[in-house]
Amino acid sequence: MPELPEAEYMVRRLQLDASGVTIERVRVLRQSATGSQRPSRLKRLATGQRIRAFGRRAKSVLLHLENAHTVRVQLGMTGHIYRVAGDEPPHTRVAFDLAEGGTIAFDDPRTFGKVTIHADADLPTVFGDLGHEPLDSAFSVKHLIESLSQSRAPIKPLLLDQSRVVGLGNIWAAEALWRSRVDPFQPASSLSPAQWRKLHQAIVAVLTKAVDDTFKVTSHSAEFPEADLLSAAVYGRSGQPCRRCKGAIAKVTQAGRSTFYCPVCQAR
């Protein structure tokens, strides 16, 4: 169920656990895991390749190979990727067996994730629809305003639109709005400059803290992150008191997704 912080965690974990490894064999344990590509393509292009580096774009984990190809792992709702020493976990969909021993397993119970491979030269096209990276030092209030403020749609669903700003999912979009005291139903086009500034700052702060906390909480387990809801102020807390004003946290539906917020201190 990863958003940017969990994806970032997995990348850093792989950097520690699997730096410089070579893929000896690729096993696609569920055909649909490679999306519109054939499993044979992934096997052909990744087998025998050393992993030059791990990276991240939006919520995807990237394995940069020495043959100028990149494996893109879209985590979906339940995807995790990490190195295991022995047998892969039960819901592993793709296994990269390593020459050094062990396996990089893509473990994805709900099977919404995808593992695809692309020539590096094609990556700009592959990622062409993705918006700004919020943790880039270049990400500015101006970027946020440019990508969101033309729409009259409610701000919360817009924050989930990966063609505008990437990395926020249902949890951290709600958290960023709470932190900046913006009503999730407020039309994006009506936010004031001061609100945009606060929202920008909140997005960066919330994601940065989530990355840190995820790493902190799980830094002694070599596997996947969990319990990263510790710092959530609104997500999953409907009916409980707001940590700022003690008002009751509400749960509503927007664009088919649940939105948690405080109707008192996030009022317009």
Place this chain on the structure above:
DNA sequence: TCGATCCTGTAG
């Protein structure tokens, strides 16, 4: 821009 949908696990 919305609703449905792809699947499986888990909470109520």
Place this chain on the structure above:
DNA sequence: CTACAGGATCGA
């Protein structure tokens, strides 16, 4: 049992 889940995509 039903409802719901942190994502992404597709057609209307």
